[in-house]
Amino acid sequence: MSVSRHISNDGKDLTLSIRGKFDFSMVNDFRRAYSSLGEETQHVYVDLRETEYLDSSALGMLLNMRKAICDHVNAIHIINCRPEVKSILDISRFDKLFVID
Amino acid sequence: MLRSSRQLVIDIYYDDSVFAQHVCDALKQLDIARRIRCIPVAEWSAQAQLVRPSLLVVETVESFLLQRLRCPEQLLIVPNELSSKLLMQWEGDSLAWQQCSGTRVIQRIKSVADAFNNSRQLQAVRESLLWHNQRVDREHALVEHIFKNALSRNYLEYPHIRTLLTPAAKFNGDLCLVAPGSTGSLYVLMADFTGHGLAPATGALPLSQAFFAMVDNSVSVAEMVKEFNYRLNQLLPNEMFCACFIMELSANGQRVTYWNGGMPPAIVLGADGEIKQRLKAQHMALGVLDSDAFEAHTTTIQTHSDDRIAMYTDGVIEMLSQNREFLGLEALERYLMRYSGLDEFDLLVKKLAQFRGAQPLQDDLSLAILQCCPTGLGPQEEQDELEVLPFSFTSHLEAEDLKHLDVVATILGVLGRLPPIHHHRTTIYLLLAEVFNNALEHGLLGLDSRIKADPEGFAYYYQLRAERLAQLQSGSITIRVEYARAHHRLRFNVRNSGAAWEWPEFDETADGYSSYGRGIDLLRQLATDIEWHDGGREISFTYYAIPRSKH
Numbered sequence: 001m002s003v004s005r006h007i008s009n010d011g012k013d014l015t016l017s018i019r020g021k022f023d024f025s026m027v028n029d030f031r032r033a034y035s036s037l038g039e040e041t042q043h044v045y046v047d048l049r050e051t052e053y054l055d056s057s058a059l060g061m062l063l064n065m066r067k068a069i070c071d072h073v074n075a076i077h078i079i080n081c082r083p084e085v086k087s088i089l090d091i092s093r094f095d096k097l098f099v100i101d
Numbered sequence: 102m103l104r105s106s107r108q109l110v111i112d113i114y115y116d117d118s119v120f121a122q123h124v125c126d127a128l129k130q131l132d133i134a135r136r137i138r139c140i141p142v143a144e145w146s147a148q149a150q151l152v153r154p155s156l157l158v159v160e161t162v163e164s165f166l167l168q169r170l171r172c173p174e175q176l177l178i179v180p181n182e183l184s185s186k187l188l189m190q191w192e193g194d195s196l197a198w199q200q201c202s203g204t205r206v207i208q209r210i211k212s213v214a215d216a217f218n219n220s221r222q223l224q225a226v227r228e229s230l231l232w233h234n235q236r237v238d239r240e241h242a243l244v245e246h247i248f249k250n251a252l253s254r255n256y257l258e259y260p261h262i263r264t265l266l267t268p269a270a271k272f273n274g275d276l277c278l279v280a281p282g283s284t285g286s287l288y289v290l291m292a293d294f295t296g297h298g299l300a301p302a303t304g305a306l307p308l309s310q311a312f313f314a315m316v317d318n319s320v321s322v323a324e325m326v327k328e329f330n331y332r333l334n335q336l337l338p339n340e341m342f343c344a345c346f347i348m349e350l351s352a353n354g355q356r357v358t359y360w361n362g363g364m365p366p367a368i369v370l371g372a373d374g375e376i377k378q379r380l381k382a383q384h385m386a387l388g389v390l391d392s393d394a395f396e397a398h399t400t401t402i403q404t405h406s407d408d409r410i411a412m413y414t415d416g417v418i419e420m421l422s423q424n425r426e427f428l429g430l431e432a433l434e435r436y437l438m439r440y441s442g443l444d445e446f447d448l449l450v451k452k453l454a455q456f457r458g459a460q461p462l463q464d465d466l467s468l469a470i471l472q473c474c475p476t477g478l479g480p481q482e483e484q485d486e487l488e489v490l491p492f493s494f495t496s497h498l499e500a501e502d503l504k505h506l507d508v509v510a511t512i513l514g515v516l517g518r519l520p521p522i523h524h525h526r527t528t529i530y531l532l533l534a535e536v537f538n539n540a541l542e543h544g545l546l547g548l549d550s551r552i553k554a555d556p557e558g559f560a561y562y563y564q565l566r567a568e569r570l571a572q573l574q575s576g577s578i579t580i581r582v583e584y585a586r587a588h589h590r591l592r593f594n595v596r597n598s599g600a601a602w603e604w605p606e607f608d609e610t611a612d613g614y615s616s617y618g619r620g621i622d623l624l625r626q627l628a629t630d631i632e633w634h635d636g637g638r639e640i641s642f643t644y645y646a647i648p649r650s651k652h
Contacts, residue, residue: 006321007398008401023534027563049284053513053526054527054530055538055620056531056619056620057538059620060553060619064556067556079351080284080286081284082527084524084528085527088527091627101352
C-alpha cells in the first residue's frame, strides 16, 4: 500500500499512483501527496492501475482532494481503473466530478 | 631442396613397357623420395581421390588416360619421341623423358608434389569452412527460433498500427513491441540497440521479456523504463546501449504517456496530416546510467481519435539515397505529412523505397504509425472456468485480533482466489469493509461518522479510530460467509458485541457528494437482501458473483 507522486517533465501534470489497497490507512499520505501543488500544475491524475481494493473512505479522500485543489487545476483525472473500480466510481456518480477513463 | 624431397612418398603408375621399366629404375636411382610405390597402370583411375603425389609412366597414351581428372596434380611421363598432339589432351602436367640431367626431373617432380600438397590443403580448408558455415547456419536458426518465440506475443496485427521493420543484417538491432495492457490501454515500444546484427539483437531478448511481463500488469511507463534501464545497465557492455521510445495509449485513445531516451522525435500528426507536436528525447538512452542517476519522468499529452503518432529509428532519417544523400528529418516529415493515413502507409513505404533505390541499408530501419483512436481492447481478465464447492466459514475475532489483523483484506485474500469470486473481489471488499468498519468503528469504538464532515475531521476521525482501537480491551466481531453454487450466491453476516447503533439517514450535502455516508449507499446499490438485526449489532447482505460476459 503506497501513494507515489510523479511529476511530468514540464511540471504540468501530477500523477498519484495508488498501489494495493486504497483505504483510510493512507489518509495522511494521500493528503500530503497533493498538498504542495506547484503553480504550473494543470492536471492531476490519480492512477488506479495497481489498486486492487478500495473502501468508502477512499471515495471520501478523493472528494476531499477535489475540494482542496479543484480551484487550482484544470481537471482531476482518475485513470486506468479496473472494470470493478470503474463501476464503483460510476455508481457513486464520480464521473460528474472527475474525468474518469 | 633435396632434403625436403626426401620426405616425399610418391606413387608411380607404370605400364609393362621397357620404357616404363627404365624410367622407374632411373627415378629410384635419383633418390627423389623417401619411398616410391610402383603400381601397374591398370589400377589407375581418372576419378580416384589420390592420396599421394602421383606419376604416370607410359610408353603410349591410351585413350583411357584422356579423361577429366579428379586430381589434376599428376605428372605424365612419356617417351620424348611421342607425338605432342595426344599430350595436349592430358589434363595434368607432362614431361617428355630424355636422357638428360636428373636435376630437371627432380624439379618437375617436386613441383608436382607441391601442387598436390597445396591442393590437398586447400581442399581441407574448404571442407572446414563449409562445416563452419553449416554450424553458423544451424546456430542462427536456433537463435531465430528463440527470437521468434520471445516475440510471439508481439501484437503487430493490432488494427490501428502499421509497421515497417527492416533489418540491415539477418538479425534486427531495432525492436518494435506492441502489447495490450490489462486495463485496455495499448503499449508501443520502439528501441534501437547500438550497432546491428546478432550482438544488439541479443539485447532485445531481456528487454522484450521484461516488456511483456510488465504490460500484463499494466505497469506505468515510468516504472517500466526504470526496470528496463536497470536490467540493460547490468547486462550490456559499456559501449552498447539502447535508445528507446515507449508510450502508453489510454483505452479511450485520449491520452498518451511517453518516455523518450535517445530516440529521434516521435511525430504527432493531426487529422489533415499537419504536425501537432514532436515528442523529443528528454533522456539518455537505456543502459547508460545507474539507477540512481536515471530519470524516469514521463510526459502525458492529450490526443484525439484522428491523431496519429509516427515513431521511427534513426536508420530511417539516416537512410542513404541512390546518390548517397541522407534522407534527413525534414524530408521524412514531409513524407509523413503527405502520407499520414494508415491506409496510405504502403504508399509511404513505397516512397521511402524509391528514395533509397538500390542503395544497400547501412543500419536497421523501423517505422511505425499508430492511430490514437479508442483501443477497443477489453480489459484483460482471465475467464471463470473452474468450479467451486459450496462452503461456509465463520471467523470470530476478539479485541486482540482486531488490533493486529487486517481482517477484510485477509478474508478477501482467501475468497478472492476462488474463480467465480475473483472478478468480484474489489466490489466484495468494498461491501464487506463497509459493514465490518461500521461494526468496529460504531459498534465497538463508538465513533460518530459526522466528525468526517470536513477534511480536517476526516483525518481526525481515523486518528481517533487508531487510538481507540489500540485501547480496546473487550468486544468481538464475528463474520460468517456462505457460498451457494446456485447463482454464485454469497451471504455475509457480520455481528458485533458492542453498542446498538443506527445508520444515520444519508445526509446529502447540497451538491450531493458528502465525504461520508457513501458506503451505505453503495451497499444498497450493489448488495441485496440487506438485513439489520439487534439494533444494528448484526448486519447481513447477499452478493451474487455473476460471471462476467465473455469478451
